[in-house]
Amino acid sequence: MSGSAIIEVVIGLIFVFSLLSILVTQINTVIVNTLNLRAKNLKKGMEQLLTDPVVRAKVLCHPLIGLIDHKVGPNDIITPDMAEEIAGQNPTNVSWIEPEKFVSVLKDVLTLTTREELFLDLYRAVDALPVGTEKSQIRELIRGLQNNGTGLPDLHKAIFRLKNEQHKQALMTALDKVEAAAGDLLVENVELAQMMQGIRNIDSEILQNTLNNILETTKDIKAAEARLETWFNTTMDQLSTSFTKRLQYYSLFVGLVLSLTLNVDTLNLATALWNDPALREAVSTAAAAATANPELQEDATGQAAPPTTQQEAVDEARGSLDTLLGLRLPIGWEITSISDEDIAAAEASNVLTDPRDNGRNLLNFWPGNNPGWLGFWLQKIAGWVITMIAIAQGAPFWFNLLNRITGR
Template sequence: MFGSTILDVLLAVVFTFLGVSLAASAVTEAIASMLRLRQSTLLDGISRLLNDPDFDGLARDVYDHALVDPLACVRTRQASLTNRPAFIHPRDFAVALTDVLRDRHPGGPGGADLAGCIATVPDDKLRGALQTLLRQADGDRLLFQAALATWFDGSMIRLSGWYRRRTQMISFLAAFAIAAMLNADVLHVTAEVWQRPAMVNLLNAGLSHDTITLQNALARLDASSLIGWDGWSGDPRDGWPGVLTMLSGWGIAAAASLFGAPFWFDTLQRLSWIRGAVPVAARADGLPYGSLALPHAKLSPGSE
C-alpha cells in the first residue's frame, strides 16, 4: 500500500521529531528545576485549595506541619519558604490539615470535636467543603482523613494539568531554539528524503564515468545535509522565501515536540515494523530500488 520512499520520509520526519523532543524535554526539566516550578506550582495549588492566597492562614500552617516539611519553622511570609516540597503525599496532607484544624480551635488541641474545629474556618467555601466531607464520613476521624486525602488527590490531578500548561510554552521555546541550533528543518528533511531515490537513479543512469560530478553528487547525498548547518552558504533556501520556509520547518518540529518523546518513540517503532514488512522492489540490474551502482573507477587519488 505504501511505497518505500513514503515510509522513509515518515521515518526521517518522526526521527527528527523524536530527537528534538528528547532534547527539549531535558532542557525544560533543567529550567523547571532551576526555577523550582514544581514547588511553586504546588504551593499555589494548596493556597488556592485552602482559599489562602496571602499565605497567612491554613496554607501556611499546613506547610509548617512536620509531615509536610520536617524542617518547618514558624513562617509569616511565603517568600521565607526556603525548602518548598515538590510533592506532598495525600495522607500526610490529610493528617496535617486535621491537626491544624484542631490546633487553631480556641479550646486548644483536642479542645473540640472535628465539627467544632471546622466551624471555626473563616472561609465559607472551604468550611462548606470540609463539612460536606465530614458528613460523608459520619463524623469518623479516620474516614474524614481518607476523604481529605481523596479530595487533595483530585485537586493535584487538576494541578498537574495546570503545571503542564505552564511548562508548555517553555517546552515550545526550548524545542524551537534546539531546532534552530541544529537546523532541524522538517520541511527540508522531507524534501531531501523524498528526492533522494530519484537522484540515485539519475546518478546510475548518467554519471557512471564522470568521477568529479559523482563525487559532488555523493556529497549531496550525505546524511549530514539533512540536519545541520553544513554547506549553508550555498543552500537554496537563501533569501526571504527560503528563510520563512526554514522558520516554518523549525516551528513544526517545535510544535510536534509538545506530544512528548514517548509518543514519537512509539510512532517510530510502529513505522519501523511497517518498513520491515514492505517488500523492496528490484531494478532491472537486480539491485534494490534506490541503491547506487558505483562505477569501477577511483573516486580520488589513492583510493581503492
C-alpha cells in the same frame, strides 16, 4: 526503490522528531528543576486549598510537609500578617505531598489547640476540687473522654455524687460547654469532635464552609479522613492538569528555540534524506537500532526514572543532543561566502546545487546575497514551524509510530 526510499525518508524524519521530543522533555526537566516550578505549583495549589493564612502557614511549615522552611508549630500562636509573610517565602524542593500525610497534618493543625481548649474549663473546674479520690477519679474520666471519647455517663455520675454544690455546678457548666461544642460526636468519636471544633475556630469563612460541607453528616473519623483525601486529590489532579498544559506551552517554545538554534528545517531535512541515499540509509539504520534500545525507549515513553540531580538532567539532555548531532544531518548553521564563480559552476553543472539554496548558510538570508530571498525565508519558516509542531506531539507519539513502521 522509490517506495523504499519514501519509507526510509519517513522513518528518518520520525526518528529525528523522536530525538528532538526527548531533548525537549529533558530541557523542560532542567527548566522545571532550575526554577523549582513543581514546588511553586504545589504551593500555589495549597494556597487555593487552604484559604486561611494561619492554617496554611502551619500546614506548609509542618515537618511532615516541609514545603516552607520555617519553624512554626501547630499550636504556635501567629497573626494572619505573620502567616502571610511566612507562606510568602520561596518553597523548598518538595514537589508532591501524599494525601494521607496532608490529612494527618491538617488534623494535627486543627485539633492540637482545640484539644486543650475544648476541655480547658473542665480541667480548671477539677483543679478547684479538694485533693482526694473524687478529684483523681473525675480527672481520669475527663482524660478518657478527651482521648477516647469514652466514660461520659460515668463522668456525669461522678459529678452528681459530689456534695459541694458549687463544685458540682462548675463542673456541670464546663461539661455542658464541651457537650454543646462537640455534640453527639463526643460520645461516638472524640477525635472528629475536636477537629470539628477546630474548624469552627478558623477565621476564613471560605475554608470553614468548605470543610463543613465536606464533613457534613460525617460521624466517623475514618470517613472524614477519606473525604478530606478526596478533596485534596481532586484539587491536586486539577493542579496537575493545569501544570501539564503549562508544560505543553513550554514544549512549543523550547521546540521553536531548538528548531531555530539547531536549524532543524523539516522541509530541508526531507529533501536531504531524499537526495542522499547514504544519509538516508544511515539514519534508517540508527532508527532501527533505537527501537531495540530499551533505555531510549524508556526515555521516549516517559518510563525512565527521573534524574535525581540537576547535573544528571543536564547530562541526559547533552547525551540526547550528541545522539542527534551524531547522525550528521544537514542541520546547524554556517557562514560561507558565495562567489559568482560558485553560482556559475552550479548553473553549468547537473550535479552541483545552487549555493544560494543552502539553508544552513546565514548569508543566504540577506536580500543582497540572494535574489530569491523571500521564497527562501518563507520555506525556512515553514520548515521550522513544521518541526516545532512535530516536536510538540511528544516522544511517546513518535516512538509509537516508529515502532509500528519498523514492525516492532
